[in-house]
């Protein structure tokens with residue numbers, strides 16, 4: 001699924017001869033997918049556990065691949081300046097967790113080679129609901145185990161309210177497949193997905209038009225968009241840097 005998501009969004013059949021930068025690589029699953037598609041991959045993450053997980057993933061599944069993993073922050077301008085330019089810069093679900101999303105987004109364009117692509121995903125801005133989730137997430141991170149458990153259970157009840165309502169309406173309404181049984185996007189179990197959602201802080205959000213305008217001002221053209229339909233979750237964007245920068 002990871003490999004397929006890259007080929008579909010980037011509109012390529014493989015990434016051979018291409019360079020790929022994975023910004024905030026997490027477990028390294030998408031670096032592995034890029035590696036299997038033939039790319040030379042450089043991956044980094046701010047979190048030492050993620051670096052260890054991605055390194056273990058590389059050692060186990062792609063020991064001979066051209067794939068480096070290191071620790072670094074997209075907000076560290078000195079580190080970012082050492083990275084160079086890449087055919088694909090990939091940052092899925094990362095910028096909104098840095099604590100300074102727009103500054104992080106501002107540092108990405110220089111990492112994209114002329115003609116290259118920038119693939120990002122950012123939490124959708126749902127207005128008031130996003131502000132409530134932000135408060136829940138902040139509270140979770142400041143709480144002890146009992147309050148955390150209560151916040152996770154309350155969030156689970158809120159998120160499954162439509163499914164519960166359908167069940168209460170009886171067999172006249174066909175229930176949706178259980179998320180625990182449906183194939184999980186991005187490889188997380190339903191339980192980890194829920195804890196990741198409630199505990200995922202810092203938390204920033206953006207409307208698609210704001211992301212579009214921000215990167216268009218920096219000379220990028222939108223070539224792929226997958227929204228979450230205005231609801232909860234991430235909008236995905238692929239932008240292309242023109243092959244030669246137009247004169248200002």
Ligand SMILES: C[S@@+](CC[C@H](N)C(=O)[O-])C[C@H]1O[C@@H](n2cnc3c(N)ncnc32)[C@H](O)[C@@H]1O
Nearest residue numbers: 024025026045046047050073074092093094098
């Ligand atoms: C939701 S996970 C996404 C992981 C991976 N991109 C994926 O799609 O599976 C967010 C990741 O962003 C990383 N992160 C947060 N702030 C960062 C920063 N300033 N620089 C680099 N990585 C950061 C976190 O450590 C975490 O691994």
